[in-house]
Amino acid sequence: MIGQTISHYRILEKLGGGGMGVVYEAEDITLGRHVALKFLPEELAKDPQALERLRREARAASGLNHPNICTIYEIAEDGGHSFIVMELMEGQTLKDRIAAKPLPMQEALDLGIQIAEALDAAHAKGIIHRDIKPANIFVTSFHSGSASRSFGTNPETGRGHAKILDFGLAKLAPAGAAVNLSVMPTASEPEPLTRLGTAIGTVTYMSPEQVRGEELDARTDLFSFGAVLYEMATGVLPFRGETSAVIAEAILNRAPVAPVRLNPDVPAQLESVINKALEKDRNLRYQSAADIRTDLQRLKRDSVSGQTALGALQAGPRGARKSSRWIAVVAASIVIVGLAVAAWLTFSRKVHALTDKDTVVLADFTNTTGDPVFDDTLRRGLSVQLEQSPFLSIIADQQIQQTLQM
Numbered sequence: 439m440i441g442q443t444i445s446h447y448r449i450l451e452k453l454g455g456g457g458m459g460v461v462y463e464a465e466d467i468t469l470g471r472h473v474a475l476k477f478l479p480e481e482l483a484k485d486p487q488a489l490e491r492l493r494r495e496a497r498a499a500s501g502l503n504h505p506n507i508c509t510i511y512e513i514a515e516d517g518g519h520s521f522i523v524m525e526l527m528e529g530q531t532l533k534d535r536i537a538a539k540p541l542p543m544q545e546a547l548d549l550g551i552q553i554a555e556a557l558d559a560a561h562a563k564g565i566i567h568r569d570i571k572p573a574n575i576f577v578t579s580f581h582s583g584s585a586s587r588s589f590g591t592n593p594e595t596g597r598g599h600a601k602i603l604d605f606g607l608a609k610l611a612p613a614g615a616a617v618n619l620s621v622m623p624t625a626s627e628p629e630p631l632t633r634l635g636t637a638i639g640t641v642t643y644m645s646p647e648q649v650r651g652e653e654l655d656a657r658t659d660l661f662s663f664g665a666v667l668y669e670m671a672t673g674v675l676p677f678r679g680e681t682s683a684v685i686a687e688a689i690l691n692r693a694p695v696a697p698v699r700l701n702p703d704v705p706a707q708l709e710s711v712i713n714k715a716l717e718k719d720r721n722l723r724y725q726s727a728a729d730i731r732t733d734l735q736r737l738k739r740d741s742v743s744g745q746t747a748l749g750a751l752q753a754g755p756r757g758a759r760k761s762s763r764w765i766a767v768v769a770a771s772i773v774i775v776g777l778a779v780a781a782w783l784t785f786s787r788k789v790h791a792l793t794d795k796d797t798v799v800l801a802d803f804t805n806t807t808g809d810p811v812f813d814d815t816l817r818r819g820l821s822v823q824l825e826q827s828p829f830l831s832i833i834a835d836q837q838i839q840q841t842l843q844m
Contacts, residue, residue, distance in 0.1 A: 439477075443467070445516040447475055447523070455479065458491070458606055463526060473511065476522040489520055491606040496522050498565050498605035506556035508576065508603045529579040529598050532666070533572035539673045539808075540701045546670040547708075547738040549577065552600040553663060554731035560602075561656040561727060566609040567602065568654065570662035571643040572669060574604045609654060641682045641689075642675050646718045649686045657720040660727060664715025671708060672700040673808060676716060690718070695813055699804050707737045797831045798824060799838065 482488035496513035578598035645661035676694035
């Protein structure tokens with residue numbers, strides 16, 4: 439289609455494509471601006487369901503005027519081609535931005551806040567995305583040059599904006615209906631595209647209620663968003679497996695590996711936000727995107743305040759630095775003397791022999807390799823070795839969990 443003119447758009451180049459759409463850069467001949475055109479793939483161009491999903495995407499996104507949602511200009515048809523006209527953005531998808539590596543924490547918080555704001559705006563309009571994943575989130579590029587080249591960037595941080603794409607699976611509330619978390623029909627059109635009992639979305643980011651094919655509400659997007667936050671923080675998916683069935687079983691029944699075990703730099707507060715978003719019971723999950731946004735904003739404020747305080751301490755007068763060094767030396771000396779006294783008291787006493795009543799609690803190890811295959815390897819190996827001793831008894835994991843619960 440390169441070089442062709444469709445309606446009043448001259449197609450310039452292909453930007454990308456997937457199973458449900460092919461995107462081209464084009465010039466709007468009438469207005470003299472560059473836009474993106476999304477066409478259905480050739481094999482789906484005559485499919486009524488695919489066409490209806492394209493229209494649904496246009497209807498859903500066009501009703502949302504938000505800086506973190508891709509702007510839809512129009513939906514049109516020309517020469518047998520149905521297509522959506524939307525804003526042209528420079529950058530990459532969040533999937534490409536992550537590329538199996540954790541994002542810098544400040545960037546993850548910035549993007550997380552923006553995604554939460556977009557979801558809050560969509561849910562306020564009665565629209566549930568149902569396919570939130572890194573591939574459907576675009577991160578616009580930052581350019582230090584002209585203003586036109588820095589479109590969509592965050593001037594405060596110098597980083598790009600997050601923009602949610604692809605509302606083709608969106609769930610729409612009827613026009614004029616009050617938004618209700620528990621009562622939202624599948625679509626506004628007379629013939630719904632999905633029926634109860636059908637799982638819609640991308641399995642690795644589905645909520646438990648999506649996996650079960652249940653009626654969905656806005657909280658399903660919050661679970662998927664929790665999976666995106668987990669991936670931004672760790673570089674890996676929270677629920678993994680060789681087949682869709684294995685992944686679905688993990689989503690329904692298994693807790694993901696603690697993010698801090700995959701990335702020691704993850705703050706405890708962010709891990710708490712992720713865990714609450716990934717609650718399997720939607721009544722225990724975050725109830726609104728605004729709540730997640732508030733927690734992420736608080737975490738960002740606290741982390742910036744901490745960095746500012748540290749910078750002020752490091753940039754203090756030389757005399758203050760000398761005083762701090764002397765205080766550190768004195769404190770270290772006190773600690774060393776204390777340890778020496780404790781060691782003398784300990785080893786001066788009689789050492790008791792081990793008996794069959796001695797037990798060992800074997801704690802978890804932090805896997806810093808980034809490869810989940812090593813998550814429990816060292817712990818299991820050490821446990822096997824220690825259990826060879828006739829004098830040691832390893833406390834069972836189940837007993838530890840019961841004790842912690844008590």
